[in-house]
Amino acid sequence: MNRVQRKRDERVRRIVAAAAEVFGERGYEASTLEEVAERLDVTKGSLYYYFAGKDELATAAIETLGTDWTERLEALADARADAPRVERLRALLREHIAIAVLEYPAALRLFLVPDSWPAALRERIRDLRRRHDLVFRREVTAGVAAGEFAVVSVDATLQAMHAAMSQAPLWCSHLAAEARDQAMDDLATTLLRLVSSPR
Amino acid sequence: MNRVQRKRDERVRRIVAAAAEVFGERGYEASTLEEVAERLDVTKGSLYYYFAGKDELATAAIETLGTDWTERLEALADARADAPRVERLRALLREHIAIAVLEYPAALRLFLVPDSWPAALRERIRDLRRRHDLVFRREVTAGVAAGEFAVVSVDATLQAMHAAMSQAPLWCSHLAAEARDQAMDDLATTLLRLVSSPR
């Protein structure tokens, strides 16, 4: 029973990975269950054995990706708990950008979900974003409270950070390794300006 | 013949305008020729008299949308030619955000062109973005040269600005009118920090 369950989980994992790929490359609307199935070398119908439909598959893809991403950032924040605020935030920004560029270059498209989704799923996705957002929000608000950071508006600041980081792949992906590293560093440093107290 | 030509141009102009509206609101995949035709109060088939297909219409729409957008920003920059740099840049940022949020909420999706599009069209779109980018790049580089702005990297700065502005609709669209205006102001002010000389 345990073995069966493991097998099933592994299968689900592979399907979600393939789905995340496809949704990321094409966006929700242009993605086809056929293509997801093709990459897994199974038929369309098989997907329905594991997922109730396109929406659920997309949600699972987003959820998996979002959870993994968030947890890594949370772990990083913990690991740097004693570092100066600005350095901890820089590390988080840098890591976020690196994950976006190197591992999930398709994430932006994945989160560009159609407004037509059922409210429940959209709420679920909103939760994911919130938790993800919280990693950075915590740092920023604490820094502001401590007088080390200064922002015009926490929301606007976080919005700008997230947007810039999630679009980084569009800009960086085609660069050579070194230039890319430099670009990612530059972006992180640039985004730090958003919270630096201007004196 | 001249009169005929003018008439045709005007017709094309109206079609493209309607298409830009629809594509701008829904993105490429979710847009329907039926809806474009409906807004023009003609039938779907008529569009084919002027455009070879959806892709061409979309390209024309993107082009129009991009050109319109850029020209409005250029005009604004001209109008504020004598204003202090920082105020001119703020005005440009604010206007860009307003256009994105209020008029073309799906522009981000629209510019995320699928890899499957013909290279020619994608190149055309790249040109548009370049010209668009130039409006802000000019301001930033001039400001830096004049010692009034300071940036880590011009590319990273512009990249962050554009990303934040184009994703603003995701964040602002659902806000009430007043809150939305405030959010747009905050975002513009926040993005100004990216070029402010930190002293």
Place this chain on the structure above:
Amino acid sequence: MNRVQRKRDERVRRIVAAAAEVFGERGYEASTLEEVAERLDVTKGSLYYYFAGKDELATAAIETLGTDWTERLEALADARADAPRVERLRALLREHIAIAVLEYPAALRLFLVPDSWPAALRERIRDLRRRHDLVFRREVTAGVAAGEFAVVSVDATLQAMHAAMSQAPLWCSHLAAEARDQAMDDLATTLLRLVSSPR
């Protein structure tokens, strides 16, 4: 414009007729748009130019058939307005049976609609049945009021009549012409017993 409209109406009429045939032969669930289209020698998709979907097509089929049927009975009732009650009712029963057996042998299946239909459509069908029912109900209640008929329950009586008449094709269709006429007569006479005052 008038000619175009006539053409369209004729087209719709033919589609509805084909649909009524198919739905009648197979029932709602087992009927296929493909088969309706095939009988019309067009493609499935064409049907959507005239009807929004399977449900609407089925509703139109039911509606057309039901209206025609009812109107003919109403006309008959008018024509026999001066005949004795029992003879007028007999004529109505006989005509109803004849229409069912000879013209719409498939009607029974057509009205066996799935419970899953949208409430609006089911309400529409209920209306049709009500109007159809009214032709007989009027006769029965008037007869009862006049003391010429006697029934246990008007509802039960009408229900039994309608059921027997609509199922007549199952029983009569395969009979030879003469035997079939006799069977239809017998059925009408039998059903008259339902209202005869038993003394």
Place this chain on the structure above:
Amino acid sequence: MNRVQRKRDERVRRIVAAAAEVFGERGYEASTLEEVAERLDVTKGSLYYYFAGKDELATAAIETLGTDWTERLEALADARADAPRVERLRALLREHIAIAVLEYPAALRLFLVPDSWPAALRERIRDLRRRHDLVFRREVTAGVAAGEFAVVSVDATLQAMHAAMSQAPLWCSHLAAEARDQAMDDLATTLLRLVSSPR
């Protein structure tokens, strides 16, 4: 081996019972093997160990349903062997209606077998109906012979009775419990009129 066989028979019996339930509730097309399996708490695939496919299962279900139904009526007729004819017939009608309305509301649909079914299966079903019919035919013909009943035509009378009873669910199912009981009583009494000697 005998024990094994008994076990298997029991298993088959339970499957068929579940199938009869489902098919009786939903009709053939709308029934799913998945649902049958679910009610038995086994998987879809298991059913194929006992039945070659949906059609065979449906046939067995119809057969069971029909046999069960008939036997209950036969038992009832026996139990009331000494009652007056009219009361025995009333009891049979009432019971038939109750079974139709309360237990097999979709039986009508189920017996409206598509023409596409193999002739053998359809013949089988016809046999079932004949035996079923016989329960009532016996009562009616005997009553007529005894001079207690009077009918225009035995066939027409039985046809009307069966039709009214099998369509009763369409009419009664949505009534509240009390009203439904009353309706069933009324219908039985009404149908008795079909055989009552007039005057």
Place this chain on the structure above:
DNA sequence: GATGAATGAGCGTTCATTCAT
């Protein structure tokens, strides 16, 4: 120039059926 009509390919989804284990 424009329309009404039709087409056909493709999509998401369902489900009876098969089969290795």
Place this chain on the structure above:
DNA sequence: AATGAATGAACGCTCATTCAT
């Protein structure tokens, strides 16, 4: 005996595209 998994055909539906008029 039974299960989990997979398949494939079919269905309802959408929509870009074509074309005679």
